[in-house]
Amino acid sequence: MMKVGLVGMPNAGKSSLFNALSQAGAEAANYPFTTIEPNVAVVPVKDERMEQVAATVKASNIVWDTIEFHDIAGLVAGASKGEGLGNKFLANIRECDALLHVVRCHTDENVIHPSGRVDPAADIETIETELLLADLDSAERRHARGGRDARSGDRAAVAEEQWLRQVIEALQAGTPARAVPVPHDAPDAARNLYPLTGKPVLFVANVNEGEDAVPSVVADHAAATRAGAVAISSRIEADLADMGDDEEAAMMREELGIGDSGLHRVVNGAFGLLHLIAFFTAGEDKPAQTWHLHEGLTAWHAAGQIHSDIQKGFVRAEVIGWDSLVEAGGYAGARDKGTLRLEGRDYLMKDGDVITIKHTG
Helix, strand or coil, X not given: CEEEEEECCCCCCHHHHHHHHHCCXXXXXXXCCCCCCXXXXXXXXXXXXXXXXXXXXXXXXXXXXXXXXXXXXXXXXXXXXXXXXXXXXXXXXXXXXXXXXXXXXXXXXXXXXXXXXXXXXXXXXXXXXXXXXXXXXXXXXXXXXXXXXXXXXXXXXXXXHHHHHHHHHHHHCCXXXXXXXXXXXXXXXXXXXXXXXXXXXXXXXXXXXXXXXXXXXXXXXXXXXXXXXXXXXXXXXXXXXXXXXXXXXXXXXXXXXXXXXXXXXXXXXXXXXXXEEEEEECCCCCEEEEEEEECXXXXXXXXXXXXXXXXXXXEEEEEEEHHHHHHHCCHHHHHHHCCCEEECCCCECCCCEEEEEEECC
């Protein structure tokens, strides 16, 4: 399951966003460090394509793939040295696959800012500086330990030592580790270091009510650091989520001039960070299920997502695009049209594929 950490300055709007995403009701009080232990919410990732597929094949029900959101305590300058809740903050980040960096851009004077002013650029710099400093300390220590192996001439050790030097130089210049490509000869280098700034990042601009665009100060920084960016009003999204009525919430969005829900915008952005594609399994009177897989992986890997035993006994796969299946009116019609294909284990999965694995055992 994909784990995404919500990070940001105290009172940036993380817990309100968390509430909007999960309706888990995390406390969102107006003072720093409300969230000391990470609140965790498992949120279904709904997909309209699956709803059409399930209806077409007359599936018994839909089982949605999920994403795990962690609401991590706000951080202050000095976290890399343990200030505030720094040590706990950094440890919780290491456990996540990707980060949503919530940045306060709204000007609501009733919400206290820990520094007494609203300055998105400064807030971004505060958090990124702490992550950079933590990574720099880790990289320098690992580089010092790895020098002996590199002097032995081991190819992977030499490549990792060179990569670490490049990472250290980048971090010292204020550039995140994700900007330094992992060497072909040392594919485990990043996993060995596990840099905080190596994780993909989606900046979430917490904007004023009624606004729907990412402010340029956030958008430009995201583009410069190979990150994504979306805009959301955390307070509005939390209020809409509390309504509990999708139609009423949709009407309210229309009145406010807000586009799709914060859940869709943020979840889609989070999945985009890791270059995941969706594929589906579905059958008559059986549960229809959504799955996610990294781009560039095969039917054999998809089988492993479903169950390790299915992967071990893989024989072949029946594959069809979701839209072709719906257009044909089901599997029988797809066979008649010749759009239901038999593929081997090396077939490269495409976003929206519907797959049935034939296997032994």
